[in-house]
Amino acid sequence: MIKNEWTSAAARNNAEWCDAVCRAHGLSGEFDAGTWSSARRTPPLYPDGISLTPEASARDLVARIDTASPGCSVKDSFACLDLEPLGFEVLFEAQWIHRPAGAAPAGLSPAVRWEPLKGADSLSAWEDAWSDGDGSTALFRPELLDGATTFLAGTSRDGRIVAGAVASPDESVVGISNLFATGDEPGGEESAWSGCLTEVARLWPGLPVVGYESGESLDAAVRQGFSPIGPLRVWLHTA
Known part of the structure; x- marks a missing residue:
């Protein structure tokens, strides 16, 4: 393309x-x-x-x-x-932003394990972390865990969700949205990008990644191999 x-x-x-x-x-x-x-x-x-x-x-x-x-x-x-x-x-x-498939991300935190949410019971904890502790507002409902989209969670060694993102794959790309890192994520948002991209490459090898960002979040994405495209x-x- x-x-x-x-x-x-x-x-x-x-x-x-x-x-x-x-x-x-x-x-x-x-x-x-x-x-x-x-x-x-x-x-x-x-x-x-x-x-x-x-x-x-x-x-x-x-x-x-x-x-x-x-x-x-x-x-x-x-x-x-x-x-x-x-x-x-x-x-x-x-x-x-666009990132080609295949390139290894940098700065992955060994203290955080990334994987898809396994069920609706974890969704409220994910949303609570995403909202920076303001509590789950049921914006993201269990119907979204239908396989078309995947909620990715970065979990600390003591089992707390400290980072996350939503991955939406289609035939040509994987879209990433709602990426976040709490204050407990070592390395902050840039480390969150690295962990997210590593998991995306594992789940959807060969697909490029797209999304949109601004400000410091855009800078962090660029350092992880993304290019602004429009x-x-x-x-x-x-x-």
């Missing part, structure tokens, strides 16, 4: 993950040729609409989402939509 094709693959993979989260909450998202959208408000932190091609129409996408409900947002996967006239403002910007924006409806 060329760079633009990797960006499209990453955007589509991420939209599939967002769709899975919505379905776990009883919401039906809809894909068409250039977008994904949910007619009902999505769970917290998840967009109501996503562009999947640079040619997607801003007005058509916004017409299919619930802008009357607080928190409505759009993921502009190619940072090219003008949503300000439609009542949106930029919430944040980030970069899609910008994205998330817009929040404020009108």
Whole structure:
């Protein structure tokens, strides 16, 4: 694939993950040729609409989402939509990232063991660690443990989840989202990337890895072999 094709693959993979989260909450998202959208408000932190091609129409996408409900947002996967006239403002910007298959990550912490969650009983502990101890809010529901997505956990020697990520494989890539490291993870986020990538290579050998990051998290990903491949924006409806 060329760079633009990797960006499209990453955007589509991420939209599939967002769709899975919505379905776990009883919401039906809809894909068409250039977008994904949910007619009902999505769970917290998840967009109501996503562009999947640079040619997607801003007005058509916004017409299919619930802008009357607080928190409505759009993921502009190619940072090219003008949503300000439609009542949106930029919430944040980030970069899609891509990492080839096969290259060994650096900085793996021997004190943390990475493996997939084995059942719903572990999901609330994973979410509690992901939310930095704020407690499980049932954002990630057991329906997500259906095999299409895999929750990866980095566990310390005393059995505590100290790092984690969500892996969403498809035919061409493995998408990584929600990567985190608690204050108890030796090496922090960069070590978490290393452990996550090692486990991803074990589970899906030969598949490249994609996702998106910004700021210091982007810097940590680049040090672990990722390359930025294109910008994205998330817009929040404020009108």
